[in-house]
Amino acid sequence: MSPLLSARQVRKAYGSFVALNNIDFDLARGERHALIGPNGAGKSTFIACIAGQLPGVEGSIRFKGDEVARLLPAEVAKRGIGRTFQISRAFLQMSALENMTAAFIIASGRWASLSRALLAEAEDRAGGMLATVGLAARAGSRVADLSLGDRKRLEFGMVLAGDPDLLLLDEPTAGMSIKERHHLMELVATRAEEAGKTLLFVEHDIDVVLKIAQRVTVMVRGAVLAAGTPVEIAANAQVQAVYLGGHH
Amino acid sequence: MSLLSNQMSPARWAVLLAAVVGLELANRLTGAGTSLMLAEMLILAIFAASLNLLMSYGHMVSFGHAAFFGLGAYGFTLAVSRAGLPVELALLFGPLLAGFGGLVFGALCVRLTEIYFAMLTLACAQITYTVLFQWYDVTGGDTGITGFMPARFGLSEANFTTLVLVVLAVCLALMARLVASPLGLAIRAVGQDRWRAEALGLAPRRVQLVAFVISAAFAGVAGTLFAAFQGAAFPDYAGLGFTLEALIMVVLGGLHSFWGGVLGAVLFTQLRHWAPVLTGHWGLLLGIVLLIFVIALPHGVAALGARLGLGPKGDRA
Numbered sequence: 001m002s003p004l005l006s007a008r009q010v011r012k013a014y015g016s017f018v019a020l021n022n023i024d025f026d027l028a029r030g031e032r033h034a035l036i037g038p039n040g041a042g043k044s045t046f047i048a049c050i051a052g053q054l055p056g057v058e059g060s061i062r063f064k065g066d067e068v069a070r071l072l073p074a075e076v077a078k079r080g081i082g083r084t085f086q087i088s089r090a091f092l093q094m095s096a097l098e099n100m101t102a103a104f105i106i107a108s109g110r111w112a113s114l115s116r117a118l119l120a121e122a123e124d125r126a127g128g129m130l131a132t133v134g135l136a137a138r139a140g141s142r143v144a145d146l147s148l149g150d151r152k153r154l155e156f157g158m159v160l161a162g163d164p165d166l167l168l169l170d171e172p173t174a175g176m177s178i179k180e181r182h183h184l185m186e187l188v189a190t191r192a193e194e195a196g197k198t199l200l201f202v203e204h205d206i207d208v209v210l211k212i213a214q215r216v217t218v219m220v221r222g223a224v225l226a227a228g229t230p231v232e233i234a235a236n237a238q239v240q241a242v243y244l245g246g247h248h
Numbered sequence: 249m250s251l252l253s254n255q256m257s258p259a260r261w262a263v264l265l266a267a268v269v270g271l272e273l274a275n276r277l278t279g280a281g282t283s284l285m286l287a288e289m290l291i292l293a294i295f296a297a298s299l300n301l302l303m304s305y306g307h308m309v310s311f312g313h314a315a316f317f318g319l320g321a322y323g324f325t326l327a328v329s330r331a332g333l334p335v336e337l338a339l340l341f342g343p344l345l346a347g348f349g350g351l352v353f354g355a356l357c358v359r360l361t362e363i364y365f366a367m368l369t370l371a372c373a374q375i376t377y378t379v380l381f382q383w384y385d386v387t388g389g390d391t392g393i394t395g396f397m398p399a400r401f402g403l404s405e406a407n408f409t410t411l412v413l414v415v416l417a418v419c420l421a422l423m424a425r426l427v428a429s430p431l432g433l434a435i436r437a438v439g440q441d442r443w444r445a446e447a448l449g450l451a452p453r454r455v456q457l458v459a460f461v462i463s464a465a466f467a468g469v470a471g472t473l474f475a476a477f478q479g480a481a482f483p484d485y486a487g488l489g490f491t492l493e494a495l496i497m498v499v500l501g502g503l504h505s506f507w508g509g510v511l512g513a514v515l516f517t518q519l520r521h522w523a524p525v526l527t528g529h530w531g532l533l534l535g536i537v538l539l540i541f542v543i544a545l546p547h548g549v550a551a552l553g554a555r556l557g558l559g560p561k562g563d564r565a
Contacts, residue, residue: 051447077449089444091437093504102437106448111434112458118430155444162448 002065004029004198005050005166010059010069012045019045021222022059027166032192032199034213034230036206038242041219043202044086047170050200051083052076063166078109082164086171086202088151090143096154097139100126103158126161133157133187149180156188160195167192169201173208181205185212210234218242263553268413275409283405285521290412291473293513294419295490296497298466300509301423303498305432306459307439308358311366312373313494315353316346316464318380318486320471322387325481329396330386339472346468347461349376354460358453361442373491380483392482399479412473419466420510426462427506435459496534500541502548511549 005027012020020042027033035043049057052073061069068076077083090099104122105111130136133153138146143154152172159167172188173181189212192199203209209216209230216233218225226236233239256264271290275283299313323345327338353372357365380387387393400408426432434455437445442452475481484490493516494509501512519537523530541548 053443053447072451073446074449074451077447083447085443085447089441089447091440091444093440094436098433098436102433102445103448105430105433106437106445106450108430109449110430111450111455112431114425114429114431116429119428119433122430158444158448 001029003027004031004064005200006060006062007046007050008060008062010046010049010057010061012042012049012054012057019222020049023219023222023224025217025224027198027200029165030196030198032189032212032214033201034209034216035200035202035219036204036209036216036233037219037225040221042222043219044170045222046219047083047168047200047202050076051081051168077162077164080163080165081168082159082162082166083168084152084155084159084170084172086174088148088155090151090155090158092144093142095140095142096130096135096146096150097123097126099143099154100129100158100161103161104129107162129157129161130154132160132191149176149184152176152184153187156184160191163195164197166198166200169199171202171204173203173205178205181208182211188212268417271413272410275406275413280405283409285517287400287405287409287412287477288474289513289517290409290416291470291477292493292497292517293510294416294473295467295470296494296501296509296513296516297420297423298463298470298509299494300498300501300503300506300512301426301466302459302463304504304506304508305427305439306435306456306463308456308459309362309366309495310369310463310491311495312353312369312371312376312491313463313467314488314490315369315373315376315486316349316467317471317474317490317494318376318481318483319349319464320346320468321475321481321485322380322393322471323468324472325393325396325475326386329393335397335401335476339476342472342475343465343468346471347465349468350461350464351457354457354464358456358460370491373486373488377483377486377488380486387481387483390483392480394480397476397479400477408477412477415469415473416510419469423466424506431458496538499538500548502550504547505550505554507550507553508548511553515549 003026007023007025010020010023023046037043048054050061052068052071057069059069060067063079063081068079091102101123104125108122110118127139130139133156135150135153138150143151146154156172173184176184185208213230216230217227218233218239220242225242226233226239271286275286295317299310302308302310320342324338324342327333327341328335357368357372360368381390403411434450438450438452438455446452471485474485497512497516498509500515501510502508520530523533527533545552
């Protein structure tokens with residue numbers, strides 16, 4: 001089967017600084033794939049390239065066979081790629097329920113509507129999704145008043161609302177306690193599995209990576225260092241060298 | 249906390265009803281001078297509410313909103329004076345021209361954000377003002393267009409004020425409907441985090457343009473009424489002075505509140521009306537009041553109302 005996402009020779013430079021240097025990358029449908037590497041490796045840049053958020057990306061990114069490398073973010077989203085951000089983004093002055101409702105309305109493509117029925121229906125589904133991500137009790141809270149972990153859950157749910165084929169999660173557990181991390185990632189993996197979603201996530205916690213990912217790609221200084229199963233990656237001498245070198 | 253049940257509390261309805269009755273009583277019982285003052289206040293309330301829609305919900309600060317007030321006034325005035333349309337029909341051309349102006353200028357302005365957006369709106373308004381001021385053959389230049397209709401459609405002061413009150417109520421009802429709709433939610437979403445909105449599949453500029461056009465058309469309603477009120481249109485209607493007044497009204501009334509624009513217009517016009525009793529220095533008084541509000545009451549009169557228990561903070565934008 002052809003890969004869901006296939007990147008070839010993807011390059012992104014900021015002036016003379018090359019953030020991504022000719023990345024080749026394939027993602028199989030239904031796969032849970034972790035992107036790891038030291039800070040500055042280009043992981044978030046790569047995610048942003050796929051999501052259409054960076055101008056001046058060179059090379060090819062094909063999604064379901066179509067070139068998406070130079071589309072606008074909204075167009076990429078409509079084709080079935082949803083993303084969360086490293087620092088979670090949501091509509092801060094709205095309640096969790098309003099955020100989720102907005103996500104469903106945007107997903108419906110009928111944002112210009114004045115229909116109360118559409119709003120009621122979206123709100124109904126939003127309530128269900130809040131329950132799914134464990135936020136039913138916080139439905140009325142403004143996002144600005146939510147904890148970091150709850151914001152990450154909300155953002156994940158909002159992305160799910162669009163029913164994307166591919167979920168890009170940029171450090172979904174950053175800043176969370178170990179317990180929270182495992183809770184969230186179990187939720188993510190379960191939801192992805194149930195709905196047949198493909199998952200590409202950036203993660204620093206190796207325990208989480210080993211537990212969730214089926215494949216791992218290691219990036220260093222804008223290039224792919226190694227790719228393989230978690231077991232292969234854990235045993236890879238080059239990877240060990242980078243990680244020991246990078247963190248000590 | 250549901251969006252659909254996010255309607256006015258009984259207490260708010262009571263306050264609103266009392267305000268309307270109070271206004272109408274003042275209009276009917278205190279003479280023509282008061283009626284004229286109230287008519288101007290209510291027209292400015294529509295204008296300020298249109299800017300508030302843009303600022304509080306779309307988080308777009310415009311330094312050129314008077315362009316659409318002016319276009320509204322001239323759209324109506326020119327339709328009567330140059331095209332010879334009957335007044336009733338010409339009324340439509342005010343909001344139409346303002347909305348069209350909003351479409352053209354908005355398409356330019358939404359390409360940028362924040363201060364750059366604001367500076368573009370300023371530039372567009374200055375262009376509008378200059379055209380109205382210089383194009384003598386059509387707009388009459390600095391002498392404006394006068395004498396094309398009896399002021400206030402020939403209605404008595406009190407009857408005209410009642411008419412304006414009705415138009416204000418209709419405009420606010422439409423705005424409330426908009427705010428509590430999928431479109432309203434999309435406008436707020438883009439205003440609060442365009443990156444998130446974009447990543448969910450919303451094209452931010454398109455949403456902002458729709459908000460801009462709607463806001464401009466409402467400003468055009470206010471401009472049309474103002475021209476009918478004066479029986480005249482002048483380039484100043486599109487000038488910086490009106491833009492600044494509307495901005496001050498929104499800040500005084502309360503950003504991020506549905507009622508901010510209206511409350512601000514009431515406070516501003518009443519202050520200006522009664523200021524001569526206190527002082528000959530209106531500008532100084534306004535400056536001090538603005539200072540106090542921005543520092544002590546950054547969310548304006550509307551926040552004070554919420555604090556007094558007039559409904560939940562449910563109308564937060």
